[in-house]
Amino acid sequence: xxxxxxxxxxxxxxxxxxxxxxxxxxxxxxxxxxxxxxxxxxxxxxxxxxxxxxxxxxxxxxxxxxxxxxxxxxxxxxxxxxxxxxxxxxxxxxxxxxxxxxxxxxxxxxxxxxxxxxxxxxxxxxxxxxxxxxxxxxxxxxxxxxxxxxxxxxxxxxxxxxxxxxxxxxxxxxxxxxxxxxxxxxxxxxxxxxxxxxxxxxxxxxxxxxxxxxxxxxxxxxxxxxxxxxxxxxxxxxxxxxxxxxxxxxxxxxxxxxxxxxxxxxxxxxxxxxxxxxxxxxxxxxxxxxxxxxxxxxxxxxxxxxxxxxxxxxxxxxxxxxxxxxxxxxxxxxxxxxxxxxxxxxxxxxxxxxxxxxxxxxxxxxxxxx
Numbered sequence: 361x362x363x364x365x366x367x368x369x370x371x372x373x374x375x376x377x378x379x380x381x382x383x384x385x386x387x388x389x390x391x392x393x394x395x396x397x398x399x400x401x402x403x404x405x406x407x408x409x410x411x412x413x414x415x416x417x418x419x420x421x422x423x424x425x426x427x428x429x430x431x432x433x434x435x436x437x438x439x440x441x442x443x444x445x446x447x448x449x450x451x452x453x454x455x456x457x458x459x460x461x462x463x464x465x466x467x468x469x470x471x472x473x474x475x476x477x478x479x480x481x482x483x484x485x486x487x488x489x490x491x492x493x494x495x496x497x498x499x500x501x502x503x504x505x506x507x508x509x510x511x512x513x514x515x516x517x518x519x520x521x522x523x524x525x526x527x528x529x530x531x532x533x534x535x536x537x538x539x540x541x542x543x544x545x546x547x548x549x550x551x552x553x554x555x556x557x558x559x560x561x562x563x564x565x566x567x568x569x570x571x572x573x574x575x576x577x578x579x580x581x582x583x584x585x586x587x588x589x590x591x592x593x594x595x596x597x598x599x600x601x602x603x604x605x606x607x608x609x610x611x612x613x614x615x616x617x618x619x620x621x622x623x624x625x626x627x628x629x630x631x632x633x634x635x636x637x638x639x640x641x642x643x644x645x646x647x648x649x650x651x652x653x654x655x656x657x658x659x660x661x662x663x664x665x666x667x668x669x670x671x672x673x674x675x676x677x678x679x680x681x682x683x684x685x686x687x688x689x690x691x692x693x694x695x696x697x698x699x700x701x702x703x704x705x706x707x708x709x710x711x712x713x714x715x716x717x718x719x720x721x722x723x724x725x726x727x728x729x730x
Contacts, residue, residue, distance in 0.1 A: 374541035379483035384585030385603030397445035407580035569708035601705030652678030661693030
């Protein structure tokens, strides 16, 4: 079982939206998922239940009254259970003040449920207090959603220091990875913030970027994840890509392997365990996208006049790929998965198309002919 805390002391960064939709897409990938709402505001509880119902037992009962997680959990969709929260949870830090082992209450409650679920996702409150420490002690991984702003970039450093402090004092290691959310890509400043994050954290940050999409907020207001609300929007594409990136970190994930490029018999080192943003090779630009259930994937863009005829991609396992010998320049492109047009979920560089959706962007520098 993998336990992942969704944590950030800054509000308004897409934390609860991430908890809800990551949980839902993991369940769509046939994983058994438990979503624990550890925020007294109960936003995950409100955002994933179609009908607002008064919870019977809550996570507060788990922490304060030794109710088991299985007793408090309610099924909200196939393979996805929820442990709800309400405002009474706000009293937990005061009630537990001075109680030995109060930071381990959630970890102790998770132990009996370890074999019942593949993933436990914990939505933390927007502060670093007892409830968040319970989540960090119970989880071995943390996703840190952050909007691309100066304050978020500053705050994420403080949060990583807190996580290191927990590890130093308790010996409990947590693999923390930032996730860029609310990304528009329309200003140089936003792109600079993302570049700065990747510069300092490198591979520790998620490759997936969650673009701004009003559909995500609309879905939560209806009490459903985006997978049930709008399958034709950036939010659907991005959280599906995030779930697959998380799944790619499972121990059994296949390794990168060589694949043969069509037409010339050359071999490229291309990612076959998950899609990636376009990469340059000696023969051209390697495009790849993960679409495990697709029957046909095509690549269309400025480079072929947006004509899907003859633009079919090859696939190796769940990943489809194509190598194009592009001249230096800047190109817009999209993937067409079984007839459905979508931007590249692994590429944060995108611009609004004339039709109001997003085209992905790839640049081939003049100094390199790819």
